[in-house]
Amino acid sequence: MNRFDYVRAGTVAEAVQALSGANARLIAGGTNLVDLMKYNVERPDRLVDITRLPLNAIEDHEGGLRIGALVTNAIAAYDERVASRYPVLASAILAGATGQLRNAATTGGNLNQRTRCYYFYDDATPCNKREPGTGCPAIGGVNRIHAIFGISPTCIATHPSDMCVALAALDAEIRVAGPSGERSIPFSEYHRLPGGTPQFDNTLQPGEIVLSVDLPAQDTASHYTYLKLRDRLSYAFALVSVAAILDLDGDTVSRARFALGGVAHKPWRNAEAEAFLQGKAPTRENFEAAADIVIREATPQDGNAFKVELARRAIIRGLTQAAAGTPQSVSDKRIA
Amino acid sequence: MLIDSGSPRAMETIGISLTINGETRNLQVAPWTTLLDLLREGLDLTGTKKGCDHGQCGACTVLVDGKRINSCLALAVMKDGAEITTIEGLGQAGAMHPLQAAFVEHDAFQCGYCTPGQICSAAGMLAEGHAHSREEIREAMSGNICRCGAYTNIVDAIEDVMQSGAAR
Amino acid sequence: MVTTISSTGTDSFVGTARSRVDGPAKVTGLAKYAGEFAAPDLAHGYVVSGGIAKGRITAIDTTSAEAVPGVIKVYTHENRPRTAWLDYNYRDAVAPPGSPFRALYDDAIHYSGQPVALVVAEDFETARYAASLVRVTYEAELPAVNVGAQAELAYDPPMKRAGIKPPPEPWGDADGAFQAAPKKVANDYRLAVEHHNPMEPHASTVVWEGGGKITVYDKIQGVSNSHGYIAAVFGMNKEDVRVLNPYLGGGFGIGLRPQYQLFLAVLAARDLERSVRVTLTRDQMFTFGYRPDVRQRVSLGADAEGRLQSLRHDALSGTSRFEDYQEVVVNWSAILYDCDNVALTYNLTKIDTYTPADMRAPGAVTGVLALEIAMDELAYETGQDPIALRLKNYSESDRTEGKPFGSKALRACYAEGADRFGWARRNPEPRSMRDGRELVGWGMATGVWESLMQQSSAQATLTADGKLTVGNSTGDLGTGTYTILTQIAADALGLQMEDVTTKLGDTDLAEAPVAGGSWTAASSGTAVMKACRKIAAEVFGMARAMDDSPLANVDFDRVVFSDGRISVAGDPSRSVSLVEAMRAGGVDKVEATDSAGPDSGHAKEFSAYTHSAIFAEVKVDEDLGQIRVTRIVSAIAAGKIINPKTARSQILGGVVMGIGSALEEESMLDHTIGRFMNHNLAEYHVPVNADIHDIDVIFVEEEDRANPMGVKGLGEIGIVGTAAAIANAVFHATGKRIRELPITVDKILG
Structure with missing residues (x-):
């Protein structure tokens, strides 16, 4: 871990100010940043401790919920309002990491966690995300866990979050503050694709800090699921995950929303596939057709080609679970 | 700002206060010292183990303000004012915590290196109150890797304590 | 006598279940491990790991590191104090033939992750930080790390490793009999490279006692090995070195040989005349031994009723450029089954990695895996029940040695294990058993391990x-x-x-x-x-x-x-x-x-092995390829059981590691840069609690007279065959025969 200044911010304004100038990073739970600093992947000159900022509440907000950036993953997942109104979010959070990590990791930190690409994590190897311009050895290298959608010639990393997959499906908004005031970012615009600048994971501007995740008013309690597929039954990042929410009007899908995790540089949604399901019956045939629309865009590598079929099947099963009202249990490892 | 350490490397240590196993201690720590390294290297509380130093194994689990966390990923300076319970504070030979006794009784360890983390994690898990069945215990304890493979015995031990209601 | x-x-x-006497120390945190012993004025060493797999160091710049306040000294190959010259001195008690790796020896890079510098500082964080400032420049060559691609360079190791029996001379005419056999199976098998990953990372604390004496706490499976190594490498009198290691946070074989952190810690302590500790990081635990990459082919020929007429087992194992690591991979086939035409071969090929290391049941895990999947294939080929097939070919004597077994209660293992598991209720047809959405598979396999005494x-x-x-x-x-x-x-x-x-x-x-x-x-x-x-x-x-x-x-x-x-x-x-x-x-x-x-008289007369029968139930989500191992029954014949409680734990541990082998564990090499890329516990998957369901252990009584206590040993037998039983269960569930392990989702879908 490199040497750095340590600053405790007492207010959001102080935090924003402390971020300016130096190569500074905000720190709260530390579960990803300290990890990366020990690997010399992150080498900030200044750490701004924001744990004392008043951003740790879950509040009703315009009929929805506002989850403060410092609310831990555990508090969010077990919050009665989250669990009853946005169970897909609770389920996704609990599918990620471990009891210990969820007690420390925060909502804001989860948004901003970095990829688990082996090469990004290993400073003995080149990586365009870690050191722009050095190359991407994952392309042609070990790429079992890498992206199949939205890749670029410079980067095939994925965003590893479970929570964010649910937030994507829920059309959450991210409220941020920065040198030029506050703004809200639609979830779909928060994370980005690597393009030619894979060093940027998201669209936060310099000096901006996440204040909250805002969940719009909606009824998602009955037809949802978070289905996660991974290399062991717990404590592993997703190979593919699906957050699915269906609005059903009798035997018709009035709205379908589903996002995939583990397959792209951001939680992956496909508007065409979702639109396809609108007004259709929640049948296996329709789910298969929707899945086929999604995977049409896949551009896999040698090591992760299996993810294309896995994603297809996961979409079908996820939508089936959501339609049937049999969401995936976190502890019962049989897949419903 | 509550604290500003000034320019890089100008400042070596920051004063913090931690209550560790019931004893309040005023300590000077460098900002890059993790809670785990403070416990092990600074305070010779080596019961808390370093298995990976990256939150990938759970051997470093301690209770901070009653909640289980990976102490390897916590900067000590950020825990100023917190109450820390390590395996040494949970119970001692001769006056063991029910979980410690149950782990011995059920042979819930072999090499013993993951054991303090398993026990602290189990204590935190019981306090959380979300796990009730064996299945739920298995999931809730999946943040603690045991390479010796004592998992079934670990679940037996925890279930035993859970059913007897012996844990605080 | x-x-x-x-x-x-x-x-x-003896013979009764007792709680561990070291239990209270371990559950209260009092048990101290090698990297936890305090010493006055202790300095901390942090290893700088190299980034290329082959080539040489052209420059190593330590000035920034040395400039960090608190740094005491940075050691590289350029300033390393002199140590013994001859290879002989570096060869520890269990070293395979060859030239053992020497850290900081010269500018040559032999493998990725090789230690290239040691930073010693007043405290751990300073050492770690300064280590990140050491700049190394290399002249890199393209490494060869793919065992399969090196097959044409295979060789029979000229020097045999002590204690490792080479394959026996062939008997009968295996190839001819195979050609003539009415039933045949012949396939290639591979188990992924695995790393031991004991929970305790390797560490050595060297306490400088003054007067040239040192006390060393070293993570080792037997301090006598470190003791001899230190004395020979550093030219010290054994009386001036005391090595302790009261507790070991897991070994599984990677603690058999002294590793480079010991060399570096002693080197620095002697040079600085000061106590030094060197603890490796989890990632550095992937920079020395591993279970080797072995490419195997098993060819079985049988008559229509499944009686073996030909048995051929060929193995090609990777080893390092500098040592000929060897283990017993193929002999098990002819020890377990009785066949008149047998050919067994075991060859090596060199790759640019560290030397492989013994890992829990070395060789047997690998070889028996291939054999026992092949036997399952033969069972289907001949329409036999897998147990019946094994009983039909049951070896009454060890034909590799021409001796009867001192004891072998394997028949009872099959019977008691099958009974406990409910094997009789198995419908042998693949894909015939279901539980809701999940396909259910029941598979079995045999395990065997040598019963040894030293x-x-x-x-x-x-x-x-x-x-x-x-x-x-x-x-x-x-x-x-x-x-x-x-x-x-x-x-x-x-x-x-x-x-x-x-x-x-x-x-x-x-x-x-x-x-x-x-x-x-x-x-x-x-x-x-x-x-x-x-x-x-x-x-x-x-x-x-x-x-x-x-x-x-x-x-x-x-x-x-x-x-x-x-x-x-x-x-x-x-x-x-x-x-x-x-x-x-x-x-x-x-x-x-x-x-x-060892009782040489008894050993001259009898072969000594432990045996097991493992039964596995898996449930497979057919669409999504998720496999759950819901039940294991492991029936063990290992002589007298001294403590059924700790003995059971030994088997549980072997089974859990076997589940890891079967489904999860794989060290993935980047063939271009020659590096294991998933070198941490987040991406190298070992089983977690949620992966492990019911494991039932049966000890089958055996009278054995190889030693006065009738003990045969339990550390390894629990893992042998477990992965094969699971692979066979996956076949039974899905109809998909997977011969490359671990069986990950891509292989189920593929």
Whole structure:
């Protein structure tokens, strides 16, 4: 871990100010940043401790919920309002990491966690995300866990979050503050694709800090699921995950929303596939057709080609679970 | 700002206060010292183990303000004012915590290196109150890797304590 | 000569389930491991790992690192103090033939992750930070790390590794018989490279005692190995070096050989004349030994009823450029099954990695996996029940050695395991069993491991307060050695376990080898028992010499030791307490040392193996490829069980690691840069609690006379065959035969 200044911010304004100038990073739970600093992947000159900022509440907000950036993953997942109104979010959070990590990791930190690409994590190897311009050895290298959608010639990393997959499906908004005031970012615009600048994971501007995740008013309690597929039954990042929410009007899908995790540089949604399901019956045939629309865009590598079929099947099963009202249990490892 | 350490490397240590196993201690720590390294290297509380130093194994689990966390990923300076319970504070030979006794009784360890983390994690898990069945215990304890493979015995031990209601 | 333990003691603890004597220390955090011992003025070393797999260092710039306040010294190949010149000195007690790796030796890079510098600083964080500032420039060459691509360079290792039996000469005509056989299976098999990943990372704390003496706490499975290594490499007198390791946070084989952190810590401590600790990071745990990449082909020819007519097992194993690592991979096939036409080959090829290392049941895990999947394939090919096929080809003798087995209760393992599992209810048709959405598969396999014993000594001291201390230098890896030696010693002198203290892992204690090969219970156990018997005889002599001794004129073989007393067998009224006898003898302690080794007479006559039958139930989500191992029954025949509680744990541990082998564990090499890329516990997947369901362990009684206690060893047999049973269950569930493990989702879908 490199040497750095340590600053405790007492207010959001102080935090924003402390971020300016130096190569500074905000720190709260530390579960990803300290990890990366020990690997010399992150080498900030200044750490701004924001744990004392008043951003740790879950509040009703315009009929929805506002989850403060410092609310831990555990508090969010077990919050009665989250669990009853946005169970897909609770389920996704609990599918990620471990009891210990969820007690420390925060909502804001989860948004901003970095990829688990082996090469990004290993400073003995080149990586365009870690050191722009050095190359991407994952392309042609070990790429079992890498992206199949939205890749670029410079980067095939994925965003590893479970929570964010649910937030994507829920059309959450991210409220941020920065040198030029506050703004809200639609979830779909928060994370980005690597393009030619894979060093940027998201669209936060310099000096901006996440204040909250805002969940719009909606009824998602009955037809949802978070289905996660991974290399062991717990404590592993997703190979593919699906957050699915269906609005059903009798035997018709009035709205379908589903996002995939583990397959792209951001939680992956496909508007065409979702639109396809609108007004259709929640049948296996329709789910298969929707899945086929999604995977049409896949551009896999040698090591992760299996993810294309896995994603297809996961979409079908996820939508089936959501339609049937049999969401995936976190502890019962049989897949419903 | 509550604290500003000034320019890089100008400042070596920051004063913090931690209550560790019931004893309040005023300590000077460098900002890059993790809670785990403070416990092990600074305070010779080596019961808390370093298995990976990256939150990938759970051997470093301690209770901070009653909640289980990976102490390897916590900067000590950020825990100023917190109450820390390590395996040494949970119970001692001769006056063991029910979980410690149950782990011995059920042979819930072999090499013993993951054991303090398993026990602290189990204590935190019981306090959380979300796990009730064996299945739920298995999931809730999946943040603690045991390479010796004592998992079934670990679940037996925890279930035993859970059913007897012996844990605080 | 065969003696039995009950001839002295009352045998009240041996054979009974006992909690670990070291349990309270381990659950309260008191047990200290190698990297946890404090020393005044301790300096901390942090290793800088190299980034290329092959080539040389053209420049190494340590100036920034050295400029960090608190840095004491940075060691590289350019300023390394001199150590021994000849390879011979670096060859530890279990080294394979070759030139052992020497850290910081010269500018040559032999493998990715090779240590290229050691930063020593006043504290750990400073050392780690400064290590990140060391700049190394390389001239890189393209490494060759793909064993398959190096097949044409295969060779039969000219120097055989001590203790590793090369394949026997072929007998009959395997190829001819295969051609003629009406039923055949011939396929390639591969188990992924695995890393041991004990929870405790490797660490050495070297305490500078002054006057050139050092005390070393080293993570090692037997301190005698580190002791000899340090003395030879650094030209030190053994008397000036004491090595301890009372607790080991898991070994699984990677603690057998002294590793580079020991070399570096001793090097720095001697140079600085100061105490130094070097602890490796988890990622650096992927920069030395691993279970080798072995490419196997098994060809079985059989008659229509499944009787083997031809058995051929060929293996090609990767090894490093500098050592010819060897293990027994193919011999198991001809040990387990009786066939008249057998050909077994084992060859090596060199790749640019570190030397592989023994990993729990080395060779057997790999070879038996291939064999037992092939046998399952033959069962389907011939329409036989998998157990029936194995019984039909059951070996009554070890044809690789031309000897009968000292004991082999494998038939009973099949029977009792099948019964417990409910095997009779199995529909052999693949894909025929379901539980809701999930396909259910039942598979089985056989396990085998050598029953070994090594020359070991042990010491015992009985003090006038009736307390006994026993011990030797071997290590307890978590296997339960402290506990079983306490049981054995307590029985030998008729004491309570609370009155016995067992000490291990200290070169000041009687010498014993590394703990490995499942030989410790037999070796150290017998040595402890013999040392205690010596004490028993001596104290008995004192008792008999007492005035008006109730034991006067009684022979040693007619007394029993029980409840702290020596009494006439069958007449407890005639007894003397140990304490009284010692008081009468005018001594405050009685000490004895004895040693035990393999019974060469018995070994000349008999082959010695442990066996197992493993039954696995898997549930597979067919669409999504998720596999759950819902049930394992492991029936073990391993001679006498000293402590059913710790013994069961040994098997549970082997089974869990076997589940990891079957479904999860894989160190993934980037073939271009020659580096294992998933070098951490987040991406190298070992089983977690949620992966493990019901595991049922059965111990099948066996009478064995290879050693006085009838013990055959348990450390490895639990893992052998487990992955094959799971792979066979996956076939039964899905109809998909997967011959490359681990069986990950891509292979189920593929």
